[in-house]
Amino acid sequence: MNAKQFPIFYFSGTGNTWWVGQQLEEALNSRSFQSQAISIEQISPENVTARINQAEIIGLGYPIYGSDAPEIMKTFIENLPVLKTSKKMMIYITQLAWSGNGAYFMRRQIEKKGYQIDWAVHFNMPCNLSVDLSPFSTSSNHDKFIPQLEKRKRQVEKLADRIVDNKKWIHGNNPFSFLASWLQRGPWRHELKWIQGHTFSVDAEKCSHCGRCERICPAENIRLIDGLPVFDDQCNLCLRCFNFCPEQAILIYKRPFNTKRFGEKPFQGPVPEFKPELIDCKVELQEKKE
Numbered sequence: 506m507n508a509k510q511f512p513i514f515y516f517s518g519t520g521n522t523w524w525v526g527q528q529l530e531e532a533l534n535s536r537s538f539q540s541q542a543i544s545i546e547q548i549s550p551e552n553v554t555a556r557i558n559q560a561e562i563i564g565l566g567y568p569i570y571g572s573d574a575p576e577i578m579k580t581f582i583e584n585l586p587v588l589k590t591s592k593k594m595m596i597y598i599t600q601l602a603w604s605g606n607g608a609y610f611m612r613r614q615i616e617k618k619g620y621q622i623d624w625a626v627h628f629n630m631p632c633n634l635s636v637d638l639s640p641f642s643t644s645s646n647h648d649k650f651i652p653q654l655e656k657r658k659r660q661v662e663k664l665a666d667r668i669v670d671n672k673k674w675i676h677g678n679n680p681f682s683f684l685a686s687w688l689q690r691g692p693w694r695h696e697l698k699w700i701q702g703h704t705f706s707v708d709a710e711k712c713s714h715c716g717r718c719e720r721i722c723p724a725e726n727i728r729l730i731d732g733l734p735v736f737d738d739q740c741n742l743c744l745r746c747f748n749f750c751p752e753q754a755i756l757i758y759k760r761p762f763n764t765k766r767f768g769e770k771p772f773q774g775p776v777p778e779f780k781p782e783l784i785d786c787k788v789e790l791q792e793k794k795e
Contacts, residue, residue: 508539512556513564513595516545516578516723518743520774521599521630522566523784528658529564529597532665542566544784545581546723554586562668563620564595568743569604571693572686574611575741577723582611588619595624595668601632601641605686606677625675626664628657633744635771637763645770647777654775702738704757705746709733711754711761718746718755721781745781748772 511533517523526542533540542564543556557563567578574582594615598608608625615622631650632643644650667674677686714732724741727734734746734755747755748771753762762771773779 509537509561510556510559511538511540511562511564512560513540513542513566514545514548514553514556514581515542515564515566516568516575516581517566517599517784518568518575518723518741518745519633519748519772519781520776520779521628521633522568522597523779524654524775525597525599525628525630525657525661526566528661529566529665532661533668536665536669538562538668540564545577546784550584553581553584557586557588557592560592562593562595564597566597566599569598569600569607570742572604572607572610572689573693574598574607575743576739577741579611582615585615585618585620591619591621594620594622595626595664596622597624597626597628597664599628599630601634602629604677605682605689607686609675609677610683610686610690622675623671623673624664624668625677626660627676628660629653630657631772631775633748633772635748635762635767636744636757637760637766638758643767643772645768645773647775650775698738700742701740702736704740704742705736706756706759707734708754708756708761711752713752713754715751718750721745721749721785723785744771749781 513526513529515522515526530540530542567574596608598604600607604627608627609622612622631653632641634641635643664674712733716729718734719727719729722745723743724739726737726740727746747757
């Protein structure tokens with residue numbers, strides 16, 4: 506008997522959503538599925554359609570910003586193929602603390618295309634905001650994340666069991682979560698275009714002209730001019746360029762990374778093995794495998 510195909514299409518800025526995707530892939534493969542977590546930066550629309558046509562269940566994963574999905578994931582959902590026969594979908598999101606209905610608020614757009622959302626689950630993950638203006642604190646010491654990641658592994662196992670047993674699990678599917686999440690999502694969307702164009706800049710004296718920020722940007726929002734990054738207004742606000750600049754030359758609202766507050770480095774994924782090149786659109790590892 507052939508295993509049931511279960512692709513999980515995800516976007517991850519700084520590694521949290523990638524990590525949950527890897528855990529889900531492993532948990533599902535140990536049960537009755539043939540699952541693969543696939544970065545949406547590394548697969549063509551044609552291959553997305555082919556994978557969905559072959560799948561029994563489809564997964565989506567993304568981080569939450571202001572109770573909203575990243576722009577790159579919104580575009581991916583807009584371009585999902587319309588199904589002739591309905592298929593079940595699992596959505597997971599990663600968040601710092603709370604997002605209301607973050608994994609479920611795009612259900613109408615998704616269900617119009619023929620997908621049935623039976624699982625919409627929130628995973629609270631380590632804070633990636635190594636930003637001086639943020640009230641939250643984080644670390645680059647991966648050992649500090651181990652207790653939280655152990656809890657998330659148990660949550661992954663629970664989700665996998667519910668999928669196998671065909672038991673629905675939807676977070677935030679209540680009037681309070683719907684209304685309260687818009688208290689974040691509404692202002693976020695209102696200010697998003699301004700934030701996209703005004704958040705990032707560079708300290709020219711620190712910049713080593715390595716070009717990593719341009720290579721790992723998921724939105725192709727960074728251009729190098731005379732070796733220095735110039736930021737356009739299509740930013741996903743994923744913090745990848747800021748957190749993974751080897752010289753800590755990227756500024757947020759003209760503020761540098763604060764080593765006194767956060768330590769030697771910004772947050773660089775929940776585990777040491779994460780590197781943005783693993784999931785970046787310029788590498789296209791997934792296309793080469795196919």
